[in-house]
Every structure is written in C-alpha cells, then in structure tokens.
Amino acid sequence: MAYLIKEDREARIDMSHGSGGRASAKLIDTLFLKHLGNEMLNRGDDCAAFEVGAGRLVMSTDSHVVSPLFFPGGDIGSLAVHGTVNDLAMAGARPLYLSAAFILEEGLPLRELEQIVISMASAAEAAGVRVICGDTKVVEQGKGDGVFITTTGVGVVPPGVMISGDRAQPGDVVLLSGSIGDHGIAILSKRAGLSFETEIESDSAALNALVAQMVQAVPQIHSLRDPTRGGLATTLNELARQSAVGIRLHEAAIPVKPQVAAACELLGLDPMYIANEGKLVAICAAEDAQPLLAVMRAHPLARDAAIIGEVCADPDARVQMQTRYGGARVVDWLAGEQLPRIC
Amino acid sequence: MKYVEEFRDQHHVCAIAAAIAREADVSRRYRLMEFCGGHTHAIFRYGLQQLLPNNVEFVHGPGCPVCVLPMARIDQAIRLAQQPDLVLCSYGDMLRVPAGKGRSLLQAKAAGADVRMVYSTQDALQIAREQPQRQVVFFAIGFETTTPPTAVAILQAQREGLTNFSVFCNHVLTPAALGAILDTDTPLAIDGFLGPSHVSTIIGSRPYEVFAERYQRPIVIAGFEPVDVMQSALMAIRRINQGQAIVDNEYTRAVTRDGNAKAQALMAEVFTLRSEFEWRGLGLIANSALKIADAYAAFDAEQRFDVPLRALTEIKGCECPAVLRGQKTPLDCKLFGAPCTPENPLGACMVSSEGACAAYWRYGRVQEAG
Numbered sequence: 001m002a003y004l005i006k007e008d009r010e011a012r013i014d015m016s017h018g019s020g021g022r023a024s025a026k027l028i029d030t031l032f033l034k035h036l037g038n039e040m041l042n043r044g045d046d047c048a049a050f051e052v053g054a055g056r057l058v059m060s061t062d063s064h065v066v067s068p069l070f071f072p073g074g075d076i077g078s079l080a081v082h083g084t085v086n087d088l089a090m091a092g093a094r095p096l097y098l099s100a101a102f103i104l105e106e107g108l109p110l111r112e113l114e115q116i117v118i119s120m121a122s123a124a125e126a127a128g129v130r131v132i133c134g135d136t137k138v139v140e141q142g143k144g145d146g147v148f149i150t151t152t153g154v155g156v157v158p159p160g161v162m163i164s165g166d167r168a169q170p171g172d173v174v175l176l177s178g179s180i181g182d183h184g185i186a187i188l189s190k191r192a193g194l195s196f197e198t199e200i201e202s203d204s205a206a207l208n209a210l211v212a213q214m215v216q217a218v219p220q221i222h223s224l225r226d227p228t229r230g231g232l233a234t235t236l237n238e239l240a241r242q243s244a245v246g247i248r249l250h251e252a253a254i255p256v257k258p259q260v261a262a263a264c265e266l267l268g269l270d271p272m273y274i275a276n277e278g279k280l281v282a283i284c285a286a287e288d289a290q291p292l293l294a295v296m297r298a299h300p301l302a303r304d305a306a307i308i309g310e311v312c313a314d315p316d317a318r319v320q321m322q323t324r325y326g327g328a329r330v331v332d333w334l335a336g337e338q339l340p341r342i343c
Numbered sequence: 344m345k346y347v348e349e350f351r352d353q354h355h356v357c358a359i360a361a362a363i364a365r366e367a368d369v370s371r372r373y374r375l376m377e378f379c380g381g382h383t384h385a386i387f388r389y390g391l392q393q394l395l396p397n398n399v400e401f402v403h404g405p406g407c408p409v410c411v412l413p414m415a416r417i418d419q420a421i422r423l424a425q426q427p428d429l430v431l432c433s434y435g436d437m438l439r440v441p442a443g444k445g446r447s448l449l450q451a452k453a454a455g456a457d458v459r460m461v462y463s464t465q466d467a468l469q470i471a472r473e474q475p476q477r478q479v480v481f482f483a484i485g486f487e488t489t490t491p492p493t494a495v496a497i498l499q500a501q502r503e504g505l506t507n508f509s510v511f512c513n514h515v516l517t518p519a520a521l522g523a524i525l526d527t528d529t530p531l532a533i534d535g536f537l538g539p540s541h542v543s544t545i546i547g548s549r550p551y552e553v554f555a556e557r558y559q560r561p562i563v564i565a566g567f568e569p570v571d572v573m574q575s576a577l578m579a580i581r582r583i584n585q586g587q588a589i590v591d592n593e594y595t596r597a598v599t600r601d602g603n604a605k606a607q608a609l610m611a612e613v614f615t616l617r618s619e620f621e622w623r624g625l626g627l628i629a630n631s632a633l634k635i636a637d638a639y640a641a642f643d644a645e646q647r648f649d650v651p652l653r654a655l656t657e658i659k660g661c662e663c664p665a666v667l668r669g670q671k672t673p674l675d676c677k678l679f680g681a682p683c684t685p686e687n688p689l690g691a692c693m694v695s696s697e698g699a700c701a702a703y704w705r706y707g708r709v710q711e712a713g
Contacts, residue, residue, distance in 0.1 A: 325389055
C-alpha cells in the first residue's frame, strides 16, 4: 500500500497497538482517522453526538469473522459496512452512522489492515454513511483470525413506512432481487484445502439505495430481509415463522448462476442455503408486486429480480417448493452446518 | 452443465411419468428399492414420488455410506482423534454421526481433538506432508466409489516415504449388502431394484447378475438425476410386467458391464477382504468389507494405534435397522421427529442428507394440497 509511510510497510500489529499507549494512538491517527476520518470521529471523544431528524430510529449490529479476509468481489472491510447498512435498510431505513470495533490478531501485517480500512472507507462513502466512533483491541497470535470487525449502525425510517418480518400475509407475493449463492461460493473457492477455479465474485453490496427506490414506489412493502448466512431457505423460514404463515416457492423462478450451480453440484451443497451479501427478499401485497418488480429491475443491483413465490396460510409456518417437475418438497431450516455429501 | 441439465429436463421427466402411469398395472403394486442414498436424495429433492401412480412406491435402501457404518467404528474414530499429536481427516457427513449419547467427531473437535473435514484423500496427504511431526489418519468410509482414491493415497504415501500417514479403513462392498437384503427368511417385499450408480462405474453391472437370477428380481443400474431415476423406474416396471429378472443398465453414459479395470486392480493391490464386518441395520455380513493388505500394514491405522473396537448398543427404539432394510419407513419410528431430528440425530439415517429419515424430515413433510 502506498499510503503507509515507508518504514511501516513491513510492519505488523503487535501487542503494543492494543495497549492504549503511544502505539495505539499512532495506529488510530495514521490509519483509522486517515481513511475513515470525519468531523465527528476526529473529535476523539469517548462517544459521538449527533442530531436526530423526524421518523423512527433503527439500530443494528453485526460481527464479521470472514476467512479469508480478502475474497473475489470484496473483503472483510467492505463486508462489515454492507452487512450493517443492509440490516438497517431492511427496515426501510436510511442508514446514517456506523461504529466500528476491530479485534486485531498480533502479527497482522499493517498494510493488510490499511487495505481493509481503505475498503471500509470507500464502501461507507458509496453507501452514504459515516463511521463516527470506533474501538481497537489486539489479541495474541493464534487467538484471532487476522481481524474481526463489529459494526453497529443507526438509521432513520421515513414516516409512514412500517416494514417488518411479521407482516407477511396470505396472498402476498415474494420477490427476490437476484441470483443466490454468489457470496458463499466466492468465499468457499478461496478457502484453504478447497481451492477450485471459478469466476464467481461475491455479491457484497450496500442495498440502501435500492431499498430507498423500492420504498418510494411502494411504501407499503410488508417485509424485507437480506438472505445472508443460512441463505434464502433460512431467511424465508425466519419470515414464515415470524409472520406465522406458509410460503410456497417456484423452483424454476429462483435465479442461480450456472457457475454457482456447478460449484454446488461438485461440492454437494444446495444454493438455497448458501450465503448472499447483496440480495434481498421483499414481500408485498399481490397488487403491488408488478410495480415493485419494475422498480427493482431498473436498479443495477436487482436487474435479475424475480417473483419467486407466494405467502399462504399455514399454522405450521412451512416453506415449500414446487419443483420444476410439479412435485413438492419442504424447504427446511438448515440443520447444523451445511456439510458436503459423500456419494 | 453438460450431462447434467439434460438429465433434469422437465418435459422428459413428465413424459416418463406419463409412460409409467400408462404401463403400470393398476391391479398390482410395484415396490422398487432404490439402493443408493443418492437416489433417495434425488427422489425427495425433486419430488419424484409424487409424479408416480399410487401403486408404484420407492423403498429406500441401505446405500448411504454414512448410515451403514456401525456406532462402534465411529467410536473408534473418535478415540483415534483423541490421541495426542494426531490429525483425523474425514469426509464432511461423518462429523455429525452420533456414536452413543452426545458423542460425535464434531463434539470431539469442540473438546480439543484435531478433526478436519476434507474433500479428498489428497487433502489428507497434503496435511501429512505439511506437518511431518504429527500423525495424520484418514477416516476412510464408503462403498466401491470412494475406495480407489483411498488405494491411490496409500500407494502415493508409500512412494513418497510418508511415515506419518495412515488410513482407518471402513470401506464396504455393495454386492454383499444387496445379498444381505435379498437373503431373508420373510417373503421379500421388494419387486425390483434401482441399482447403484457411482459404485457401478467401478465394479460394472456384472456383479448384480447373480442376484437378479437367484432371487428373480430385475435390477436397473440407475443414475442420480431425475431423468435417470424415472427412466430406471419405468425400465424396472417393464421387466416386472414381462416377468424378466435381469440386470439392465440405464446409466450407460458412465457404467459398463465390466466396470473400471484399473480401479479394480488398485483395490485388489491395496486391500483384502475382511472375513466379516458389522453393518448398521444389517448386522454382521461375511466378506462384506475391505481391510488394508499386509504389504501395506504400515499405513493401517488399526495396526498402528491401540484403539480396539468396543461393543456399543444401538439406541433403544431406533428403527434405523428396519429402515435400512426397507422393512419400515421413517414414519414408523417412534423417535422420528421427536426427539430424533437433523439437529439432534439419534440414528444414522437422520444424519446424512442421503439417509431416508433426514430426507423424509427435510423434504417429506409437504402440506396437503389446499
């Protein structure tokens, strides 16, 4: 990285960076403030103060422990911004501010940390949010995985918008913003002991701009959720349980990129359970479905948006899939970790 | 995906379903046992049973390598993993299989054992190369499909002089299991078989001929895709209608009558027959498994480490044995659903997604139309 002063280019995080002393201060000044700085963060107080406008305030937090730290289509820095920004956006909120807490492992090269922080800064700028407070701790070598980042965010929901996971009703329509499984497969492709060649990139992206346009067109959207860990299957099961309804999906309507399908085939995995970091599920009344779909498709992050199913009455809150052959099956919660099949 | 999408073609599947509906004799039942867990998985994942008339029924067979491994062998693997300075490498599905109450490789890992999930024997070899100061044991399981790669790994380790690599061998033989199911005192409640697909790429279709002849049941070697499974069911129904008990091969794009001679030679070189081996659900079966030949004893974890087999009793009430024989369905088991679920599996059939119970639980609880 060209940004660090020359003598630091081979430097690594050591325990003194977490001591709270001079080394900590230098790390904050020369790295964190340099890239993430703004008037609130630069103030250096123990907390950040900000004014709140009209509307409901929402708050969310997310810890990021991804391995490897850098992957096709992103890194832990951009992911830490997108993760929390998206959680706020799923309430229909306009994200405003983030906090960022770093747990650094002794031995982490400073230039890797700087690359991550630069990536955070540009992701935050693109999403229109500012990092206004933060914290850094260092753990001994072997007790972390390079770096863990926890971000907490606040945002404001415009008046009249009431989006929540418990509002899906029988007769509603389920929309998905694009192809599933890209992030999880991009990560898997780079994981130690499992290297395979693929051109798939993570879909990691901030969805707040997309959501803003969706909410403007259809303020009465019932539910939004980003299908991250556990994949689409888990997200739909969460929504079904929260709203006490069933969901019926059409397998043929769910977009899966051929490379993702092929990797899943090879590894014995089901794309329905693979993580996404730049997709969302929307549930709305049937009459709102077409206008909402049109708005989604007009946005670059949801060009492949599709209607993938309907909400139905079901006291057992099951998610079911109509297969391409007209058969049906239950799409269950993921049990444990998804493990590859042997045969 | 060439050779995959064609075999998932919607119109093709529906056309075969229509042919089955036409040709199946309404005055009788057709009970077809699909041998492999891969078939079971496909049947549930694609909802194939619902495309068949009511009198044609899939019976789920024992061909899930995870499901048939007895608890005592998993217990042995766990105790191997607990040896100091030892890395136990296993295929993913095995990690969650319970060996008695609260004991699995995943739990052993959480308690400090070095258990690693690998995708191939080559990954295990690589760990052995990178960590010469530690013992690396590969937990080898599976039918003939996964056996040749284990043989290759042992030969490679010998060639490279890797002294810290060994194999805990649990490879089992498909024809022996088929024989055990057919050789029963009670009348056989199966009219025909969908025979193993990947296994048959190795051993060929010839080994099944003796069973078709002796027990007068047609066997169709069947691939794992929806078109394969449906086409094979149609072929079996036609043979049943004709009263012909012979072996057909639907999976011609991969299986020949004589199989893969090179793979067979590798297996013969590195392994010998065990006089008997315990199968979960099927009990002790003579000549049904492989052990590492004396010439390669240096790579046999059972000889290198002192971890003897301990007798373990099956969980009370667990119907896995009858489910694996096709005598009962998962719904006949009192433990199914509570307390035995994929989150908390008591029996092996609930662990692997290829197991009949897990497939029933994951995919089978479909709401009645309405």
